[in-house]
Amino acid sequence: MSPKLKAPKKAEPKPENAQNSKAAAAAPTAVVTKIGSIKFPISAAFNYSLESIRKRFTRALITAFSVLLGIAFMVTILTMGTILPSVGQVPPAQYQTWMVIIALLVCGVGIINSMLMSVTERYKEIGTIKCLGATDTNVLEIFLIEALLLGMLGGVIGSVAGWVATIVIFGIQFSFPAVLTGANLLPYVTYIAEGIGIASLLSVAAATYPAVYASRLNPAEALRYEI
Numbered sequence: 001m002s003p004k005l006k007a008p009k010k011a012e013p014k015p016e017n018a019q020n021s022k023a024a025a026a027a028p029t030a031v032v033t034k035i036g037s038i039k040f041p042i043s044a045a046f047n048y049s050l051e052s053i054r055k056r057f058t059r060a061l062i063t064a065f066s067v068l069l070g071i072a073f074m075v076t077i078l079t080m081g082t083i084l085p086s087v088g089q090v091p092p093a094q095y096q097t098w099m100v101i102i103a104l105l106v107c108g109v110g111i112i113n114s115m116l117m118s119v120t121e122r123y124k125e126i127g128t129i130k131c132l133g134a135t136d137t138n139v140l141e142i143f144l145i146e147a148l149l150l151g152m153l154g155g156v157i158g159s160v161a162g163w164v165a166t167i168v169i170f171g172i173q174f175s176f177p178a179v180l181t182g183a184n185l186l187p188y189v190t191y192i193a194e195g196i197g198i199a200s201l202l203s204v205a206a207a208t209y210p211a212v213y214a215s216r217l218n219p220a221e222a223l224r225y226e227i
Contacts, residue, residue: 040138042145049146056118060150063114067154067203070107071195072162074100078191079166082184087174104198108206115147115210126214127222136215143211144204151203152196159195163188 053060077100081091119126126139171179 040134042141045138045141045145048142049149052122052142052146053149056121059114059118060146063111064150064154064157066107066110066114067151067199068158068161070100070103070202071155071158071199072165073103074198075159075162075191075195076166078194079163079188080170082187082191083166083170083174083179086181086184087170087178104202108202111147111151111203111206112209115143115207116213118146119143119210119214122214123217123222123225126217127219127225130217130219131223139215139217140211143207143214147203147207147211148200151200154203155196155199158199159192162195163192 077092077096083089084091130139167176167179
């Protein structure tokens with residue numbers, strides 16, 4: 001008897017879901033990422049401002065010097081107003097107060113001009129950091145912190161210099177014990193603190209427009225800009 005031939009088994013159809021799952025496993029997986037901005041803390045803006053002042057030290061020194069002169073003049077007039085009545089002299093005339101206000105206004109205009117020139121020189125730099133992820137707020141912080149540092153530097157030196165110069169001049173003229181009385185010490189400290197505060201506020205206020213202008217620059221246009 002001839003051996004019986006077995007009929008070949010029919011291949012069972014694989015489930016469609018299994019085939020789809022294998023195809024999906026073999027295909028490359030698409031990764032969807034959410035694009036966001038780089039974190040730029042206030043400490044980084046502070047360090048960036050310090051580095052900018054160091055690189056442009058001459059221009060920063062000129063800006064701080066303009067603040068220094070205005071604040072020194074203001075503290076001098078205020079200190080004279082305390083010293084002269086205590087030694088039986090007539091205090092400074094009212095017009096000298098207006099001279100102080102005009103000097104501070106001129107100082108503010110100088111800060112605006114200096115900061116605008118700084119923005120113009122740093123177009124490519126601004127465009128670069130904005131392309132790297134810095135936001136408008138980050139650029140605004142950088143310029144305002146830079147102005148604040150320059151204002152505080154000029155305010156501290158100007159206040160102390162104006163007060164010391166006034167004390168030395170009137171101390172030689174009338175005597176140092178008459179000028180440095182206990183009742184006058186608190187007004188002196190107040191004048192120095194006011195000088196530092198006004199210098200800081202004036203610098204930030206004057207730098208607001210240049211800082212806003214810098215923060216609104218288009219990165220592509222800023223990178224194409226040629227001085």
